[in-house]
Amino acid sequence: xxxxxxxxxxxxxxxxxxxxxxxxxxxxxxxxxxxxxxxxxxxxxxxxxxxxxxxxxxxxxxxxxxxxxxxxxxxxxxxxxxxxxxxxxxxxxxxxxxxxxxxxxxxxxxxxxxxxxxxxxxxxxxxxxxxxxxxxxxxxxxxxxxxxxxxxxxxxxxxxxxxxxxxxxxxxxxxxxxxxxxxxxxxxxxxxxxxxxxxxxxxxxxxxxxxxxxxxxxxxxxx
Amino acid sequence: xxxxxxxxxxxxxxxxxxxxxxxxxxxxxxxxxxxxxxxxxxxxxxxxxxxxxxxxxxxxxxxxxxxxxxxxxxxxxxxxxxxxxxxxxxxxxxxxxxxxxxxxxxxxxxxxxxxxxxxxxxxxxxxxxxxxxxxxxxxxxxxxxxxxxxxxxxxxxxxxxxxxxxxxxxxxxxxxxxxxxxxxxxxxxxx
Numbered sequence: 001x002x003x004x005x006x007x008x009x010x011x012x013x014x015x016x017x018x019x020x021x022x023x024x025x026x027x028x029x030x031x032x033x034x035x036x037x038x039x040x041x042x043x044x045x046x047x048x049x050x051x052x053x054x055x056x057x058x059x060x061x062x063x064x065x066x067x068x069x070x071x072x073x074x075x076x077x078x079x080x081x082x083x084x085x086x087x088x089x090x091x092x093x094x095x096x097x098x099x100x101x102x103x104x105x106x107x108x109x110x111x112x113x114x115x116x117x118x119x120x121x122x123x124x125x126x127x128x129x130x131x132x133x134x135x136x137x138x139x140x141x142x143x144x145x146x147x148x149x150x151x152x153x154x155x156x157x158x159x160x161x162x163x164x165x166x167x168x169x170x171x172x173x174x175x176x177x178x179x180x181x182x183x184x185x186x187x188x189x190x191x192x193x194x195x196x197x198x199x200x201x202x203x204x205x206x207x208x209x210x211x212x213x214x215x216x217x218x219x220x221x222x223x
Numbered sequence: 224x225x226x227x228x229x230x231x232x233x234x235x236x237x238x239x240x241x242x243x244x245x246x247x248x249x250x251x252x253x254x255x256x257x258x259x260x261x262x263x264x265x266x267x268x269x270x271x272x273x274x275x276x277x278x279x280x281x282x283x284x285x286x287x288x289x290x291x292x293x294x295x296x297x298x299x300x301x302x303x304x305x306x307x308x309x310x311x312x313x314x315x316x317x318x319x320x321x322x323x324x325x326x327x328x329x330x331x332x333x334x335x336x337x338x339x340x341x342x343x344x345x346x347x348x349x350x351x352x353x354x355x356x357x358x359x360x361x362x363x364x365x366x367x368x369x370x371x372x373x374x375x376x377x378x379x380x381x382x383x384x385x386x387x388x389x390x391x392x393x394x395x396x397x398x399x400x401x402x403x404x405x406x407x408x409x410x411x412x413x414x
Contacts, residue, residue: 004318011315015304022303022338082299085273089293090316223275 005095012091012099016074017106025077026107030070034115037062042122053193055125056184060140060177062119066111067144068169071104075152076161084157093218097153101213105145112141128189136183136195139202143176143209150209153217176205224248225270225362225392230279232265239265241278245410249361252384252393254406261413263396264295267366270394285361288317292355292387294348295366302340306331306350309339310357319358329353329379344371349379356383362392369399377401 020027041058050058078084087096116137119125127133151172155164179201186195224246231241239262247253255263268274269281271293285291300309310325326335329349339347348371355363368380384405387393395402403409 008316011312015301015308015312018308019301019303081302082297083301085268085295085298086300088273089271090288090313092288095316 008091008095009099009102012096013102016100016103020103020107026070026073027110030066030107030111031114033069034062034066034111035118037065038115038118038122041119042124045123049124052125052185052188052190053181055123055188056181056190058123059115059119059125059184060180062115063108063112063140063144063180064173064177066115067108067148070111071108071145071148072152072165074100074104074107075149075156079156079161088221093221094214097149097214097217100153101146101149101210104149105142108141108145108148112137125188127187129187129195132183132195132199133187135199136180136187136202139199139206140176140180140183143202143206144173144180146206146209146213147172147176150213150216153213154220156217157220157223172209176202179205224284225282225394227266227270227276227281228279230266230269230276230281232262232269232274233277238277240412243279243410243412247362247392247394247408249391250388251407252388252395252405254403254409255394255396255412256398256403256409257412258398263412264297264366266412267293267295267364267394267396271364283362289319289358290361292357292360292363294351294355294364294368296348296370297366298351300339300342300347300350303338305336305338306342306353307335309350309354313354313357317358322357325353325357326350328356328383330375345373345376348372349376352380352383356387360387360391362394363387364394366396367399368395368397369402 041062078087120127151165151169154168155161158164179198182193182198183195183202185193226246228244230243232239243266245253255266257263265274269276271291272287304312306326311321314321326332329352331346331349331353334346339350342350348368352368355365369377372380384393388405393405395405397403
């Protein structure tokens with residue numbers, strides 16, 4: 001990682017932020033989706049507050065769907081709007097992957113910051129371990145952001161993006177969700193789950209996807 | 224020098240062209256001509272490194288990112304970025320120093336802060352030309368560069384091509400008689 005790599009990744013990140021602030025596609029879609037999901041879950045749980053396990057699963061459903069509709073677009077939109085050639089003319093794949101991944105992580109963190117208080121308010125869940133909650137959400141969002149970016153980058157040049165994304169995302173996202181639920185179960189008061197082990201697992205997955213992502217993206221870059 | 228040897232390109236099972244060889248050196252302007260669908264734009268993309276050839280090989284004696292300018296009618300710009308932001312982004316990604324006069328050269332100074340999504344076809348063509356000319360490239364590859372340009376735009380294009388010919392390679396894919404006068408050699412595809 002040298003100074004030109006940092007400059008290029010920062011330029012991609014700035015481009016994504018400027019485009020998002022003007023177009024507001026990813027952020028607004030993600031937040032709307034998350035708020036709607038949490039509201040629906042709140043109504044469903046109005047008369048009987050969920051168990052810690054169910055609450056952890058519900059929160060991850062809201063986070064996952066919000067992330068999938070917004071975050072995956074970051075890579076796909078280049079081909080959708082026809083700017084992929086421009087990017088391939090000027091850039092190397094590695095800083096592009098990382099610039100977009102950093103943007104994804106910021107977006108998903110923002111969604112989590114909005115969703116968590118709303119979820120606690122609407123669903124009425126009790127947090128018993130705030131340390132585990134923040135660690136679980138932090139590691140989970142990192143793993144989710146990198147994993148969705150990983151899937152998006154892989155299918156970005158495919159002619160059947162939607163079908164391929166569906167096939168790839170199941171084995172990639174399922175372990176993230178399972179471990180994320182494991183961590184949040186402990187945060188919501190279920191002592192039978194292995195909280196810190198789940199967080200270590202999430203960190204491991206984030207690292208693995210972050211390590212493999214740029215190489216696989218480079219392989220599909222000029223296909 | 225930029226050259227290709229026995230290149231061909233096919234999409235699915237359909238060959239667009241096969242066994243094309245060419246070479247262009249500094250100070251030369253090569254014209255790629257031919258009827259619609261003959262593969263002029265595709266060959267230009269192969270030379271620019273945007274598409275891999277299905278057969279044969281392409282070689283360039285320079286780094287495509289820093290030393291090659293490319294503009295095409297089907298090259299899309301970012302609608303939510305301004306002209307200035309495009310230049311800064313391109314400069315950073317290609318490792319080129321900032322050029323304050325890049326927009327002045329194509330007559331877009333007054334709209335440097337406007338979003339490209341609001342630009343007309345001609346203004347986009349001018350911006351693409353400015354982006355292609357960034358950093359005084361060693362090779363300039365232009366696909367139908369006059370499309371959408373008004374008289375002033377065409378004069379700017381003429382000047383840019385003449386200047387580029389003096390210092391590097393120009394490859395033009397065109398059927399426009401006005402642009403053919405720049406050519407030193409002509410490769411007719413689909414003949």
